[in-house]
Amino acid sequence: MPKENFSLLSYKKLKELYKNNEKDQNKQLIYAKAYLAKAKKDNVSIEKARGWYFISLIHSGDKAIQYLDSTISYSKNLNDLNFPAYAYSRKAYELKYQSKYREAIDNFLIAEHIAKKNNPDFYHEVKYSIAVLRSEELGETNEALELYKQCFKYYKTKDVKSDKYSYAYQDVLFALADAYKALKQSDSSTYYNKLGYKESKLTKDYEYNALFILNEGANLVEKKKYYTAIDSIKKALPKMIYYKNIANLLASHYYLGKAYAGLGKEESAVQNFIKVDSIYSKTNKITPEFTSGYPYLISYFKNKKDKEKQLKYLNQFLHIDSLLNNNYKVLSKKLQKEYDTPNLILEKENLIESLQSNRTKSYWGIAVLFLLVTIATAFGFYQYKIKKKQYAQFEKLMNKVKEEPEIKTSEEVKEVKSVKSGIENIGINQEIVDQILQKLNHFEQTKGYLISNITVQSLSETFETNSKYISKVVNVFKEKTFIQYINDLRIEHALHALKEDHRLQKYTVQALALEFGFNNAESFSTAFYKKSGIKPVYFIKQLEKSYKV
Template identity: 55%
Template sequence: MKLSFDELHKLYFDNENNIKKQILYKDAYMAKAYKENNRIRKARGNYLTALLYYNSDMNKAIQYLDSVIKYSTGINDRSFPVAAYCEKADFLKRQFKFEEAMLNYKLAEKIALQTNLNYYYVVRGYIAVTKSEDLGDYKEALDIYKECFRFYKTKNYRSKKYADNFQYIIFGMANCYRSLKNIDSTTYYNKLGLWETKLTGNMALHYSFVLNEGANQVLRKNYNAALDSIHKALPKIEEYKYTGNTMACYFYLGKAYDGLRQKENAVKNYLKVDSIYSKTKEITTEFMDGYPYLIRYYKNLGDKENQLKYISKNMAIDSVLQKKYRNLNTFLRNEYDIPHLMSEKENLIKSLKEDKVKSFWGNGILILGMITVSAFGFYQFRHKKKYRSRFEKIMKETADKDFQEKENESTKNNKTAISKTDDIGIGEELIEQILKKLNSFEKEKGFLKPNITVQSLSIVFETNTKYLSKIVNSYRNKSFIQYINDLRIDDALENLKKDSKLRKYTIQALAVEFGFNSAESFSSAFYKKSGIKPAYFIKQLEDSIKNKQM
């Protein structure tokens, strides 16, 4: 009895666990398509073939998807070639070819806009996922998620047709807001996702929202609430075999226990993250912070072998991730940079060699050689990304916000004068007088005058150097020199953003403008405060302004 295309298609998917039968039905489908010279059926037949190679041979799968695209292009089918472009993009992402993947998503998006509006927003969702989870472009991804959210809100979004897509869009929005540290919006969309998944019975995604809110509570520093949410999510996520989310559970449990100063529990969970990585060889930059924690922990214990083990592992993972993401604007946020790790490794190796010369001699040379080779290739890359990240962090801070924070801090300092009187041995009334003078000094930008010393300012304030120094240390939490330099650099950052003329000054001229005696002292204070050199900040600032004007 001859079977129709639809019957063969159904039999193919009814036998997902029987490859031999799937091949049989796929071959019959393909033979029928070529016999009838039916282009869309040829396309679908090649698509079924590509799926057979999904987990075994990505390049072979891509070849068949290209055949799908060839046969289905220009025939206005509602599914193809859009589905083929999306599947191909997925394979390319797995090969870390993100630019090619995005190109295929864009082609799918363009066609779907003409042939199938519902599919168009599915593709837009794929693009948002790639931008957020792979490229780290959270703001761009969030804009796309919002666009999709508005579309699904016009539909019957709790119906079988739309519910899953709508809920994944909500999850994407919550995840982006969390990555952008917008805690309140994260909670809002997590709650919305929990409600929608519960109404439609999508419990697999439901517990992902539970986990996501647990991670968000870590940001809020509500560590017990975080533990409660994550412990609820973990058994279900393990049941659904979501390896990435399982790793996330252990990582954020570690962060929560660390926040509660329960070091042993934090270490146990970070070790579980490492255990999952050791089995899967998959990890993202988000979960790398556990390694510096383990390094510090074993260093404090004096356990040199484990300290060296996790330094080496941190470096090895770092190297792999840099190679995979070398074309992206993503960087690893580890507090341990390459030179620091190299130095620490060298010291550990020397120490271990002294303790166990025979057993560690060969391993020490090997590890040192591997570190040198691996570090050389990507040191400059990390250095550049670290500087770029610091620049972006500075740019996010607005002048109004900085000013408000200073005002709030000043008010707080004045209000807490009584409680700190006994700590520094100065009378309450005198503390309040000096704090008021400091506030006025900051507001009127007295710090821009050159050659300010604690002696000269104490004369202006009509007090002695000991009292002024103590009050600055206690109420500004800085040494006097750092206090003056930080005020000057904050003012420099603010004015360089606003004044294009200043950005044309030499470093020496800027130093004089902001109260420093030399270009060297200005550059040193600028770097200490912001983490980047003033010349780099100005160049990036000019580039960002030019890009906005284009």
């Protein structure tokens, strides 16, 4: 049809032509522009908004956001069922793709607020989107799970086999299964994976059918049923490639890596973890769930004495770790302030409204509310006391951590040895004791304790002496077990390093553990607390505050 005749077509016909040409964006753009031209000529605000929205769908990035802002501008005060809620949600996704998470959250929240008034279907779509962001981008699985449950409850009242609701319903089933997997509730995860598998079979959604197979494979990895897991993941993998589902292609290789690692098949595990890194390098997209392959690669290449690759994956891991950590700190606080709190207030308002409708029940409700407030106040006071105690401990540490710990001179070492020898005879030749003390002093000066997996046996080989001698000398002269001695040295160093090196303050606990010679975050955190009386996260938080003052 010639361009000049488009004005004769109805909005409905132009919209139909637009939708029927999804595979030809050039034609879509022609129909979208025709739609917008007609709306401008007729001066109908909602149709102008819809025209700009159609154009935005053909674009991405800043261009799409520009068109979506026009949609929002024309539809802001119209109380339409779809706009501007659709535009805010679409804009949120575009911002999310650009890793502008703070702005994305703002737009999701606005979309949800608008849709709540008159569009329950879209309201639950946006609620689901917020839940996905919390689960996948922030690792706030428990909070996301509650939102998924609300969506599941809503869709269960609909015809979930219809075209209108089947995809959204399967989205929620997959999200529930994935969340339960992350929370180590594998039986619940299996339940929703099986339910999703059946639904996707009935609706002939082959991509989602493969996703449920993949997700159950990942769940089986967590159950340590590695061979069955590998079989499931390999069945799903070709579909991820066929549908160009890059995010779940990355997930496939990650869980294959975990499964092979569980079986002790290092080479296969490393191949898959390297593929994870390769996909990340191309897309610059990864979530916290899939980062634990990096410590495996670092350890593998360390054992192989391949320092180049060890450094490569260490740098990559710390880079990812730092980016994720910074993004999530901001987002987590924002969601607590702008999403959790408003929804809690809404629940409170609904409760008050319910109380007013039934005078008899209201007395009980007020009593319960009073009890909750009392409990919350008591809990708040308890938290205040804990925080006060922690801060006092922090100040005490800061007063002590003013300079690097003093390393004893050779003469001081001999003096300590002499005093101890006067107290008891430890049954070791005096010359050997002298040698071990001097070597321990050198060991402390050179920070040998930062080497991971160090043991009394490995140190005795380095010192060319008996491990029992080292253990006994440390017990008597350091007045600690060997493990306590090593951990205390590491934590003393950590306290000074964190205070002096602001870069380290951006690391996560896992990254800091590796930095200071520990194998995992838990052992580092436990040793830190035992030595300092506070957790490393709290120490870093207070350091950051002290620099801002």
